[in-house]
Amino acid sequence: KRQGFPEVIFGEGKEASHIIDISRAMLSKGDNVFITRMEKGKADAVMSALPAFQYDEISKTLFMKNKAFEQKFNDYIAIVCAGTSDLPVAEEAAKTAEACGVEVRRFYDVGVAGIHRLFAHIDEIREATVSVVIAGMEGALPSVVGGLVSHPIIAVPTSVGYGANFNGLSALLTMLNSCASGISVVNIDNGFGGGYNAVLIHQIANRST
Amino acid sequence: KRQGFPEVIFGEGKEASHIIDISRAMLSKGDNVFITRMEKGKADAVMSALPAFQYDEISKTLFMKNKAFEQKFNDYIAIVCAGTSDLPVAEEAAKTAEACGVEVRRFYDVGVAGIHRLFAHIDEIREATVSVVIAGMEGALPSVVGGLVSHPIIAVPTSVGYGANFNGLSALLTMLNSCASGISVVNIDNGFGGGYNAVLIHQIANRST
Amino acid sequence: KRQGFPEVIFGEGKEASHIIDISRAMLSKGDNVFITRMEKGKADAVMSALPAFQYDEISKTLFMKNKAFEQKFNDYIAIVCAGTSDLPVAEEAAKTAEACGVEVRRFYDVGVAGIHRLFAHIDEIREATVSVVIAGMEGALPSVVGGLVSHPIIAVPTSVGYGANFNGLSALLTMLNSCASGISVVNIDNGFGGGYNAVLIHQIANRST
Amino acid sequence: KRQGFPEVIFGEGKEASHIIDISRAMLSKGDNVFITRMEKGKADAVMSALPAFQYDEISKTLFMKNKAFEQKFNDYIAIVCAGTSDLPVAEEAAKTAEACGVEVRRFYDVGVAGIHRLFAHIDEIREATVSVVIAGMEGALPSVVGGLVSHPIIAVPTSVGYGANFNGLSALLTMLNSCASGISVVNIDNGFGGGYNAVLIHQIANRST
Amino acid sequence: KRQGFPEVIFGEGKEASHIIDISRAMLSKGDNVFITRMEKGKADAVMSALPAFQYDEISKTLFMKNKAFEQKFNDYIAIVCAGTSDLPVAEEAAKTAEACGVEVRRFYDVGVAGIHRLFAHIDEIREATVSVVIAGMEGALPSVVGGLVSHPIIAVPTSVGYGANFNGLSALLTMLNSCASGISVVNIDNGFGGGYNAVLIHQIANRST
Amino acid sequence: KRQGFPEVIFGEGKEASHIIDISRAMLSKGDNVFITRMEKGKADAVMSALPAFQYDEISKTLFMKNKAFEQKFNDYIAIVCAGTSDLPVAEEAAKTAEACGVEVRRFYDVGVAGIHRLFAHIDEIREATVSVVIAGMEGALPSVVGGLVSHPIIAVPTSVGYGANFNGLSALLTMLNSCASGISVVNIDNGFGGGYNAVLIHQIANRST
Amino acid sequence: KRQGFPEVIFGEGKEASHIIDISRAMLSKGDNVFITRMEKGKADAVMSALPAFQYDEISKTLFMKNKAFEQKFNDYIAIVCAGTSDLPVAEEAAKTAEACGVEVRRFYDVGVAGIHRLFAHIDEIREATVSVVIAGMEGALPSVVGGLVSHPIIAVPTSVGYGANFNGLSALLTMLNSCASGISVVNIDNGFGGGYNAVLIHQIANRST
Amino acid sequence: KRQGFPEVIFGEGKEASHIIDISRAMLSKGDNVFITRMEKGKADAVMSALPAFQYDEISKTLFMKNKAFEQKFNDYIAIVCAGTSDLPVAEEAAKTAEACGVEVRRFYDVGVAGIHRLFAHIDEIREATVSVVIAGMEGALPSVVGGLVSHPIIAVPTSVGYGANFNGLSALLTMLNSCASGISVVNIDNGFGGGYNAVLIHQIANRST
Ligand SMILES: Nc1ncnc2c1ncn2[C@@H]1O[C@H](COP(=O)(O)O)[C@@H](O)[C@H]1O
Ligand SMILES: Nc1ncnc2c1ncn2[C@@H]1O[C@H](COP(=O)(O)O)[C@@H](O)[C@H]1O
Ligand SMILES: Nc1ncnc2c1ncn2[C@@H]1O[C@H](COP(=O)(O)O)[C@@H](O)[C@H]1O
Ligand SMILES: Nc1ncnc2c1ncn2[C@@H]1O[C@H](COP(=O)(O)O)[C@@H](O)[C@H]1O
Ligand SMILES: [Mg+2]
Ligand SMILES: [Mg+2]
Ligand SMILES: [Mg+2]
Numbered sequence A, B, C, D, E, F, G, H: 001k002r003q004g005f006p007e008v009i010f011g012e013g014k015e016a017s018h019i020i021d022i023s024r025a026m027l028s029k030g031d032n033v034f035i036t037r038m039e040k041g042k043a044d045a046v047m048s049a050l051p052a053f054q055y056d057e058i059s060k061t062l063f064m065k066n067k068a069f070e071q072k073f074n075d076y077i078a079i080v081c082a083g084t085s086d087l088p089v090a091e092e093a094a095k096t097a098e099a100c101g102v103e104v105r106r107f108y109d110v111g112v113a114g115i116h117r118l119f120a121h122i123d124e125i126r127e128a129t130v131s132v133v134i135a136g137m138e139g140a141l142p143s144v145v146g147g148l149v150s151h152p153i154i155a156v157p158t159s160v161g162y163g164a165n166f167n168g169l170s171a172l173l174t175m176l177n178s179c180a181s182g183i184s185v186v187n188i189d190n191g192f193g194g195g196y197n198a199v200l201i202h203q204i205a206n207r208s209t
């Protein structure tokens, strides 16, 4: 566990009882605990044992705040995506950052097919320390944002789409081949990784020297 | 051969002598002849037999105008791409259209990583009948243009790039998955196909009823 | 929204309540509304709130006509496919065009394995402004039609088939590699895209100059 | 070695001296010898040692007839392809059959983009015992022929094409997914395999019972 | 419909009522009717309307014999596979041949990992006119059989296996790359195609000249 | 051009004369200029026109320092890789950072198969602001480093290897699937991207607030 | 059946009744019987007929010990993996070895992202005859272990992960490309194969000469 | 360096001068040195500096024996392959084993298409401690050998073949999916890995207890 981060559990493929056990051990050490990829049913089972957990249905995350955040920040991370279908991944990124006590600002209706909506918000995005840009289908959004801002971008491809998107492969390749510089990429649908890398960068941007 | 089109020869894999023979047959019928994918050496060999051919080194095409174009058009096709590396494919599209007597306007420095350059020309692009948008690497340009214009777009992926672009697969998938509507796609590096489809559409836009 | 087109909603992955909200906003502006990829259950939920929607079970589309179509056309789009299994995609294309007020003619039993059936209709196909040709499995139909007509063809690969068709990859590659010219391609199962591109071309064929 | 067949050597990757040695051994047993995939230089080296070999430059095969063919046939195999680029593979098939003493008839300008040329020859193709149908790019020709004839078809995909044909993968998948029945497929560019399977079928069609 | 073959319906993706309609039309013309890819439920629905259909649960085929077979044969087709898991595909091939009035002999426990079982039957396999060899997992069986018999082999890859067999891709590639000659390949799990091609060859082996 | 960065030219596919022209324009504005992917011959051509360029043969980069670096930093970036074969990519990353005036420390013999060498340097790696970790073949190094340091890691897969590494695909997938958190990935062989992203992060770590 | 091994049945795709029949035949010969890939329901059905079978829910294996193991060994096989999600595959390997009378030692919490846990056990792993190393996601564990031990390693990739792990392809490629020597690989999720190969090696290490 | 093994250098991509330096350092410690993947020209350069190296042209390996082998063995490793084209990989395996002082026996003309040749040698193969089985094209040989012997098999796929063998992918998948048990696999063309793993197993089979 890195400084400033909660304990994190990857919920997928773990049984509720097993998650409860791990969580109890972590909580007993006074840590904040953040759990990803929790379907509602399993989350409910965990919460009936540990009711202080808060469940977020869109990102499918559980969070329990056991102690105050370790650091205070003045600036924020921008979470940028195109709309409805990418929301679960975008919110996984956002909740991850918030579970570290970092402010996020959401820009959720700014896909490349309607680029004026991106322009309407570009100044506020530019002032973030770092952006997490989420996109499915053709995955072009990080390239466009990357050409407009000068901070680092963590690009998160999603599996949203059909046919020749091959479960996110299309968006993944797009992002890896971006001609805009300052973009690095995490796994398909890995909102957690997007948020986590952004927080790491945000923290060192705010370190006291 | 469709009306208004020259006779077309796909030069790749054909020997100069064979091309000369086919060309002679076509020329004897009074046709215009357009040949694609001609390396300089082979083009020179053809031109020493048939010196009325004009060679274009960037698009690697040969053209011989044997008779006047069949139709007069008032409007133009926009050929849009990001820059240096995609030029051979863009010019193959442009020369194809010009070999059909159609005016093209070139917008060749407008990649998504510097989107303001696209905006500087967007009004002139918008007024075209149809656009051919060429892009390699991540291939995001057609999606962005598609969101800004309302005419049909023929998207041409190129094999420009390296690594995870897998010889144009990345750009191809991007274009097939575009969330902008009004985009259809031809084969990787198929500038000819881009230009040809654009001319077909341009012609029916100008048909006299 | 382009001129002459209804407002379009991509239904997949959106909840009924969300679709009802968006639809209401659009309807209040007097627009026609067209929704694709609606399973029957979800369509029923939308229609119990907004009963003026018409559901089409084969194409899985909803349409509500709120105002007269903006333009009158004399000619038609040909929708060409081989038979039973490709019908849902073909009808998605057809309904898209009809939701724009464009006449379509359906040629639905003309696969390449029984090419005489195609020949029986070829004259009527030839007189269309543009064809949408849908095919799964080996996807050869657009190549054959492309050799017989001189208007543009929008080719739509479908995921119909099994084994080495790899969910439509086979038909997609076939269409991208067609040796017939005048063919451009949209995503696997993207009947909407096929119809939409055809309408765009059809409109400019009918623009008043 | 099957009855009626020459000894066959796969020339690729073998040195001339090694090929000469194997050939001598075979010739000493009185066999006919057929060698595939021989570049001109290597073929010349073999022929300077064994001048009775005949080299065919298009198919890149060597043949030496050492004894009379074992069987006399009244009928023929049809070799069908679209044109210039597929010729080397088509001729590898043809020479393979001829090296077994089987008559072949060549139909070499009948691609699907100009289907009337196929129709001009269809009766003569229909009367063959079996067809070998060779195609690159989209590989649609076997499907169309398969719908028109009732004998078995051996389909041979070629690597001819570029971009999304992925070195013959496109044509291979097309042929495996054909909706016409009576088609089976060999490896990409395997003209030998096409000819060989056709001869096997041709032989049993002519067995004396 | 080829001579000697029943009318064939590909049942997958068709509704029972639609299949009943097509069948009725065929039966009224006096044809035999053979239907593949019928799950039990759908088959039951068809049989309650048309009780003369016979259902085979392993191959998932329906057959109705309406008239005598057109030809009498003295010889047989060998159907060869390794065991339990490939049985549905092997039986689809077998039932296809039997629906054409052709005798099949089944060799169903002869995988390459226990090659002595193959040897125990090899003489009887050798005397067949043609073999259909079915294999999943590594798909090596056709290569081994191909080295031991001299008649043509139709190889059918199956999707049986897991992990790196990628739903039959492994077996498909194995068969296409076989170093044994005399093997041609059909689509993954295409037992019907295997049987059909074998019958075509078997018929011409038995044609009266 | 971002603040603190030189003007950057992607040399691949551009002719020397074209590069000289672009460079002259940039130099006239007083910028530092950095050029990647320059084969020696082309670099020599550029240097004979512009002798102030410095060529580095391993990374194949050219650099001309025209003015002092804009910022002074106290800390450094770690460049970590396994050895000989990955050096060109590692040095492209290193030279990119140095062209921005950022100190790099090189850890070039620390592959996972001899993990004690990594441990010998781990403290100095830990104290970097950010690491660029380069690996070919199986690409496991970023995962191991990621588990040992708490700053962000930019992972760069290389195409070094053979067979089932599929030109870098293996290392790319490894890095995208890393179970260590804090890792983001750039394109195969994209040393420039690795260095560039690291500098961006390094800069914000050193911004004056 | 090899000496020292039980009879093995691959349970997947076989019906309970069929498994009971095969088991009875084997048991009547006095063999030990080991069955893999048995879902709980099917295992219960088998056990109600043959109650002496022991079911293990994690590895989904059934075992019946009918006679004493044939050999006594002093040493052990190490089974090494990272944690929760890979357990079913690891236990399939372990149970396979135990069904041959070989001792296994389990090292189940030693993933590369927390490499100190591996180091805590490395001496005990080193003393094994052979290791089976199981990993999903990036699959880096065998490379790291391979660099630390000098006995052979059987690497088992698992399908655990999501997105760009492509159902185990990522881990598989990683292991095949390992720069550590002494590693060979079995199919994705093939715990049985991992255990089986390890036992084979273990046996020859213990053969009496 | 493991006990009993020479120092090994992977020659590909390293310059002669660099190899000479590394070799000198190793030789000065009294080690035996073995170098793989050395083209003739580079090998000559190394030998002119270090003439005690022996070059083997088929396997492209260099070996210098500086001291006696550490162990004496009574038994041998079987190296099994089909013929001419796979020889370089087979010999890389053989030379690797011999550089460790282990006897190898070569069985080099035993492909599955002529299985009687394998049977002629099977007893001698059976008596080996371990087999390395090399195959290209369809890669079926390890499955067949695996069914006939009871010792472990290291399978080495080669890139020999064309078309749908996709540079060795076909043989690799075949081997990973083998239904014979006791087979594990190394990278495509990795003769060294095949030999190395075999020696490791051979050594523990001969350890003194
Ligand atoms: N959604 C996610 N995707 C990828 N990695 C995750 C995710 N959520 C958590 N993780 C990682 O998984 C680790 C916990 O894994 P585990 O020990 O299996 O619970 C965390 O430290 C994270 O690095
Ligand atoms: N660069 C190109 N890419 C794809 N198709 C082309 C190209 N150039 C020409 N063609 C097509 O090739 C046909 C001529 O082919 P051929 O008869 O082989 O010369 C033309 O009618 C075009 O349809
Ligand atoms: N062009 C070809 N493609 C595939 N297989 C071939 C080809 N030419 C010959 N063969 C096969 O290769 C065998 C001879 O291989 P070899 O013993 O290596 O010369 C012949 O019996 C044929 O089965
Ligand atoms: N989980 C497994 N994965 C791969 N192969 C297996 C597995 N379990 C058993 N086998 C193999 O399958 C053979 C039995 O197959 P079967 O005759 O179909 O029951 C055994 O001898 C093993 O070689
Ligand atoms: Mg930027
Ligand atoms: Mg648009
Ligand atoms: Mg046409």
Ligand SMILES: [Mg+2]
Pocket: D145, D146, D147, D148, D149, D150, D151, D180, D181, D182
């Ligand atoms: Mg037919």
Ligand SMILES: [Mg+2]
Pocket: E145, E146, E147, E148, E149, E150, E151, E180, E181, E182
């Ligand atoms: Mg044979």
Ligand SMILES: [Mg+2]
Pocket: F145, F146, F147, F148, F149, F150, F151, F180, F181, F182
């Ligand atoms: Mg870390």
Ligand SMILES: [Mg+2]
Pocket: G145, G146, G147, G148, G149, G150, G151, G180, G181, G182
């Ligand atoms: Mg080791």
Ligand SMILES: [Mg+2]
Pocket: H145, H146, H147, H148, H149, H150, H151, H180, H181, H182
């Ligand atoms: Mg064995």
